[in-house]
Amino acid sequence: MIPPYVTTTHGALFSADCLQILKELKSGCVDTVFADPPFNIGKDYKNGYNDRVSHSEYMKWCREWILECCRVVKPGGAFFLYATPELAVQFAPIMGESLDFRNWIALTMKGTYPRGNRLYPAHYALLYYSRGTPKVFNKLRLPIETCRHCGKEIRDYGGHRNKMNPDGVNLSDFWTDTSPNRHKKFKVRPGVNELKLTIPERAVLISTNPGDMVFDPFGGGGSTYQAAERNERNWIGVERYDAAHIQKRLSEEFPFSVFKAPQFNLEELFTRENQQHQVLRRIEGEGVSARPGAYIS
Ligand SMILES: C[S@@+](CC[C@H](N)C(=O)[O-])C[C@H]1O[C@@H](n2cnc3c(N)ncnc32)[C@H](O)[C@@H]1O
Numbered sequence: 001m002i003p004p005y006v007t008t009t010h011g012a013l014f015s016a017d018c019l020q021i022l023k024e025l026k027s028g029c030v031d032t033v034f035a036d037p038p039f040n041i042g043k044d045y046k047n048g049y050n051d052r053v054s055h056s057e058y059m060k061w062c063r064e065w066i067l068e069c070c071r072v073v074k075p076g077g078a079f080f081l082y083a084t085p086e087l088a089v090q091f092a093p094i095m096g097e098s099l100d101f102r103n104w105i106a107l108t109m110k111g112t113y114p115r116g117n118r119l120y121p122a123h124y125a126l127l128y129y130s131r132g133t134p135k136v137f138n139k140l141r142l143p144i145e146t147c148r149h150c151g152k153e154i155r156d157y158g159g160h161r162n163k164m165n166p167d168g169v170n171l172s173d174f175w176t177d178t179s180p181n182r183h184k185k186f187k188v189r190p191g192v193n194e195l196k197l198t199i200p201e202r203a204v205l206i207s208t209n210p211g212d213m214v215f216d217p218f219g220g221g222g223s224t225y226q227a228a229e230r231n232e233r234n235w236i237g238v239e240r241y242d243a244a245h246i247q248k249r250l251s252e253e254f255p256f257s258v259f260k261a262p263q264f265n266l267e268e269l270f271t272r273e274n275q276q277h278q279v280l281r282r283i284e285g286e287g288v289s290a291r292p293g294a295y296i297s
Pocket residue numbers: 016017018019036037038045047049193194195196217218219220221222223224238239240241242
């Protein structure tokens with residue numbers, strides 16, 4: 001196991017290639033995987049990542065990390081994969097090789113534009129698969145929708161409003177409140193499309209309980225790790241190009257948790273063969289910061 005870049009009481013972030021970390025993780029050690037990969041559309045991530053390779057090269061790489069992500073999901077665990085519909089239809093059969101389909105969640109996408117002779121794209125897909133029957137399925141509710149101008153309720157629920165659950169309506173597979181943070185002031189890393197926290201947070205809340213393990217192979221701005229940390233889920237994260245922004249976000253959000261040793265046994269998640277190369281000893285009582293060698297062999 002390579003040393004983590006930073007740890008918190010609930011998590012460990014690796015500055016590495018996700019495939020390197022995935023290959024070292026034991027099979028069935030994660031309750032939920034949440035992945036928001038680069039889409040190979042030539043996006044400038046402002047961190048050196050090349051987001052335009054041939055489609056076949058991209059799909060070969062995707063197949064590899066998707067299968068690895070499936071492998072690490074526990075029985076009853078979940079895998080959420082965020083993608084454009086065009087990519088989602090190609091990812092779904094790969095996930096389906098070992099997991100079971102649960103939902104195609106459509107998330108409204110604002111600010112897109114019509115392309116060629118296709119319909120105007122207005123949603124992204126969040127594929128939700130599980131390994132067999134879900135071990136955890138928490139039913140989330142949304143507050144009853146009100147007009148943001150007058151504050152009145154928008155719908156009359158066919159005259160059955162008085163029979164509605166006071167905690168709100170059941171979350172459906174159509175999310176209209178999750179458009180990405182486009183405004184600069186809401187972004188951790190300007191120029192990078194971070195997901196609205198609600199997206200990974202819902203995935204985490206639906207499919208895990210406190211103390212469960214969440215894995216996200218593509219850190220980006222660190223939204224999944226923030227969602228996990230604040231809901232007391234343990235997490236493992238990876239970002240190949242720029243982990244410093246994630247550390248900054250975590251330090252701002254969880255000043256008392258960052259640089260602490262994780263409350264779970266990190267080494268236990270990794271394969272024995274790799275541990276034989278590097279037997280890890282934790283520096284007494286301390287977590288890990290961006291210092292190399294905070295874990296020593
Ligand atoms: C779409 S962004 C993820 C955004 C994240 N979900 C958020 O809300 O902030 C994808 C990220 O994956 C990173 N990345 C690309 N290839 C990677 C690899 N092989 N291993 C780890 N991270 C990688 C990119 O640098 C980028 O930050």
